Amino acid sequence: QVHLLQSGAEVKRPGSSVKVSCKAFGDSFSSYTYSWVRQAPGQGFEWMGEIVPIFGTVKYAQKFQGRVTITADESTRTAYMELGSLRSEDTAVLFCARGMNLDSWGQGTLVTVSS
Amino acid sequence: EVVLTQSPGTLSLSPGERATLSCRASQSLSSSFLAWYQQKRGQAPRLLLYAASTRATGVPDRFSGSGSGTDFTLTITRLEPEDCAVYYCQQHDTSPRTFGQGTKVEIK
Numbered sequence: 001q002v003h004l005l006q007s008g009a010e011v012k013r014p015g016s017s018v019k020v021s022c023k024a025f026g027d028s029f030s031s032y033t034y035s036w037v038r039q040a041p042g043q044g045f046e047w048m049g050e051i052v053p054i055f056g057t058v059k060y061a062q063k064f065q066g067r068v069t070i071t072a073d074e075s076t077r078t079a080y081m082e083l084g085s086l087r088s089e090d091t092a093v094l095f096c097a098r099g100m101n102l103d104s105w106g107q108g109t110l111v112t113v114s115s
Numbered sequence: 116e117v118v119l120t121q122s123p124g125t126l127s128l129s130p131g132e133r134a135t136l137s138c139r140a141s142q143s144l145s146s147s148f149l150a151w152y153q154q155k156r157g158q159a160p161r162l163l164l165y166a167a168s169t170r171a172t173g174v175p176d177r178f179s180g181s182g183s184g185t186d187f188t189l190t191i192t193r194l195e196p197e198d199c200a201v202y203y204c205q206q207h208d209t210s211p212r213t214f215g216q217g218t219k220v221e222i223k
Contacts (some may be wrong), residue, residue: 001172035212043212044203044215044217045205045212046214050212056166059210061211096220097160101150101203102152102162103165103171104162106159107159108159
């Protein structure tokens with residue numbers, strides 16, 4: 001079993017960027033896929049991208065291509081998601097989740113974009 | 116991308132009743148890549164079922180899943196007050212991974 005702990009809430013200005021972390025405790029880290037999924041207020045889920053640390057392979061949703069960067073640090077068992085050129089519509093809770101079936105989720109990180 | 120349409124939008128039932136939730140895909144999916152999640156208010160989602168019908172660790176057997184192709188179903192037999200939540204289906208057969216819009220289950 002694994003516990004995923006995300007970094008805290010962020011308030012950002014339009015046009016800036018945000019970087020959210022997701023640290024894994026307990027189980028093997030590198031061999032799993034880590035996805036980033038966002039949920040706008042009162043809305044459903046939107047997949048942003050994923051990384052497999054052991055291979056270094058990354059996949060992004062076309063909607064976020066060019067604006068999102070997902071990385072992982074195997075030494076600290078941490079995955080990261082950076083989203084740039086923020087706009088108000090990016091206000092959402094960001095979740096990291098592990099595995100092809102998203103079997104474990106972080107607690108979520110609220111990112112608020114406001115001038 | 117694959118669009119997942121869930122119905123109904125809201126289900127209001129009494130404890131002990133049976134809930135049937137539908138997830139319809141815009142194109143045929145391998146059932147191996149269809150999952151269901153439960154999200155309670157203010158919480159992160161929890162994996163309930165994967166491969167359409169396999170319960171995740173610790174999920175009670177009153178939750179079951181079925182379906183193939185474009186039509187999938189989550190059934191909750193003997194509803195309990197703690198089952199009050201929004202339920203989402205999700206596919207990872209084709210990229211991008213997509214989610215249904217959710218079905219809210221209310222307990223009367």
